[in-house]
Amino acid sequence: MDSMYDHRYERPLAMVVDACTECGKDIYEGEEYYTFGTDSVCEDCINDYVRQAKKEGI
Numbered sequence: 674m675d676s677m678y679d680h681r682y683e684r685p686l687a688m689v690v691d692a693c694t695e696c697g698k699d700i701y702e703g704e705e706y707y708t709f710g711t712d713s714v715c716e717d718c719i720n721d722y723v724r725q726a727k728k729e730g731i
């Protein structure tokens with residue numbers, strides 16, 4: 674999609690609400706992420722996280 678907006682201005686006041694347990698990336702308010710108990714997992718890591726969880730039989 675073409676956009677007139679500079680990406681830097683899309684979320685000028687985004688708050689960091691959490692950090693990904695897997696990659697340590699900040700998770701901003703309004704972003705999709707997943708929580709499992711005390712773990713918070715960003716969209717980038719969810720597939721790996723689930724695969725790992727299945728392997729470990731959680």
Ligand SMILES: [Zn+2]
Pocket residue numbers: 693694695696697698714715716717718
């Ligand atoms: Zn992550």
